[in-house]
Amino acid sequence: MAITNATDQTFTAETSSGLVLADFWAPWCGPCKMIAPVLEELDAEMGEKVKIVKVDVDENQETAAKFGVMSIPTLVVLKDGEVVDKVIGFQPKEALVGLLSKHA
Incomplete structure (x- = not known):
């Protein structure tokens, strides 16, 4: 599965079924840039089990507010x-695999 970009208009449809990792990020955010390749690896390894959805908080403030995103990156597991879990800040791949495995 490929990583999907969601907007305020598409977020609910993109996250309504199955296990989803929503990455709330912004282009100017250093830790967000650091986590991007980790999410790519995660998608390659767990793409059958989990859908990864990225939400640019600058362009989709309504969705970010709905989930109480105050710091980025914020990763929400749905x-x-x-919502079944939430972590804030850069996470190594092993931590994300563990987080998602709890809910798979």
């Missing part, structure tokens, strides 16, 4: 549209 299962069938419901």
